[in-house]
Amino acid sequence: MKKLLHLNKLEDWEKNLYVLWVSVFVTGLAFSEIMPFMSLYVDTLGDFTKSQLNLYSGAVFAITYLITAIISPFWGKLSDTHGRKIMILRASFGMAIVIGLMSCVTNVWQLFTLRFIQGIFGGYVSNANAIIATTAPREKSGRALGTLMAGLTGGSLLGPLLGGALASMFSYRMTFLITGILLFIVFIFSWLFVTEKNFKPTTAKKLQKASGVIAALKSPQMIFGMFITTLIIQASNNSITPIISLYVRELMHNNGNVTLVSGIIAAVPGLATMLVAPRFGALGDRIGTERVLTIGFILAICFFIPTAFVTNIWQLGILRFLIGISNATMIPQVQTLLTKNTPPEITGRIFSWNQSFQSFGNVIGPMIGAFISGLFDYSAVFLSTALLVAINFVLFRINVVNAKK
Template sequence: MKPWKANYTALLIAETLAVAGFGISNPITPLFLSEDLGITDPQTLKIWSGIIQSSSSVTLALFAPIWGHLADKYSRRLMLLRAMFLGGVIVALIPLTNAPWQVLILRTIQGCFVGTVSAATVLAAGIAPAAQVALALGLLQTGVSIGNSLGPLFGGVVSDFFGRRIAFLFTSLILVIAGLIVLKWVEDDTRPRPPKGEKVKKGITSDMGIIFASPVLLALMAVSFSIQTSSSIITPILPLFVRELAAGSRYVGSATGIVLGVGAATTALATFLVGKYASRLGYWKTLIFCLAAGCVLSFPQIFVTNITQLTVMRSMAMFFIGGAIPVLNAIIAVTVDRDKQGIVYGFNTSFSNAGAALGPVIGSVTAAVFSFRSVFAVTALILGFSASVTVWRRKKYLKMREEENQDNPVS
């Protein structure tokens, strides 16, 4: 078996590429619907954008526990290969569509088979030694953030100069390249013997019990849900809001890419710093601070009057929102037995993608009923509620640990 650092480095590169690939095409989907598929009515465009952005998240939320269970039972590496290669095939079909319902079907199917971040997270948690898990997951999240930064920047340029259909093909190509890197240079940490028949069903039922029997894990799932809801709520209307701020600019795709890219870059910086230093402050305290700061910095976005202001304020908020993710993953890593991490991360992905599915719907409806700016207020409220829940749950957790007279490694 390869040294874990070489194995992990290849995984980190592949996952960064995969996320960048998705980042190329996902942000320009509303523009694809408007300018390529001919949806001109603003209200209709908002609704279609929200539904399509949410569709893959819904199906991903439903299928993630199944893939997580199979990762524990069979092969974590195989689950990552499945997500990358099938994702590449499905995205390559989107440029062939000529109606929004066709895009909706493909995005729905896409959600059933992708989920590279959760698959890579489970694999990274298994590859890294126990003492290095928090750092490995923090670096992986940094790679995800870098991918989210570079993808929209590159996608905006490709969209403006070559067209949105070409942008989807670029996504497909990069996903295939990422899959080939995993196929050639990444190895599984373990290869458990697969169960058969009824044993698999019992295993899934038992694994579900692990989540719902733990108040701590349930609280973490709820926070994960809220983080993704607050992050994705702006997704379907951001290009439209940028177009409003840009006052007729020809380069809306590039401007949107800059807003998303700079925000993702600050997220990458946050995940690196948090992954490295959060253990000194304490994971729970760091999580609470990040959620509260994200709440406070989301409100001023209501009052922006140009793209520069939006970019600055959004990047500041995303620094703290992004910083919360590796802390949450680290708490899971040190709380859950390694042979059950696949299913737990799978359920975390389900809750996360349920939030990612609900967010665009909330954003679209809020923008349609009120205004684009009101979406930022809703974002702040969600993060503030999450911080409050985390404070409450931490107190309960520490009290329980104190009663058990056990040391608390994640306080």
């Protein structure tokens, strides 16, 4: 009863934050729980050679992010003219149906087509961010967006563990069906409890085009600089994805439960991010978002370099946890900077454009990691990632400093 009375006293944006935190948590859970066995599921859909399996698995993984990157600006435009709530309903309902249907496919091309359609229906998280960004007070936006990111990270962290358990208890197909049901629950939850009372649709004709949106920005250089920053952050984080389990196997000398340890090592950064992201968001509100982001870049460089020289799994685990802390200072702070430097009437499009760059980073990062590890060794991937972060830091400083002149 006390909790209900407390919720009744909250402002609308705070209620939305509670509801959307749960929703993005479940969304992160739903997306990440199917990824660990996606290639194994592909293997059940035909008699493939090793090279064919690698090709089809990579294509099935990448196509969703590629299509999301292309289609996001269109959904962003609609969110500014018709509302962000209807966009999260569209995304959650569409993906619930599509992912549920993945349990019924009989060949890899049907799965590829559904993953293609999944990319079209993307945008739940970016529009949830837009709702919070446009309703929370600007002086509290850092904490609010950091809290939302913590929910997404927490779901993404637990997803692989839940997906592995469900696939072991039932089957790959049943896990896709359960994932679809989870996203349908998100749809119902969002429909009933998310409010958007003060939404003002964009009616100006000049804002219907990308050129008009850019002209409405006080500092286009800063905004587009943040897009590039987002892309490189995602590419940096995901460059490790193709080789992390192989690096673990090398450090363990192929002894012990490599699969379990790899899962733990992969989850450790997310755990750290979930724990500290709201705190860094609040810190950014007090001392300045740019300062927190600067600290994050420096920390990431300092943590990625020694990761290339670890000699045992404990050292790797500790450094991955520290990298998770540096991650908590990045994406949420970029979103906060976008919020503080974007007029409310075009926030949906700016966040959707940012999602496009984020999705391109998800595609480019694993390609970089696979290329570097094939050309050199696993350690080189961490060194190249540190270099990528350093380049990102320089570009960020140039864009922010120039924008303030």
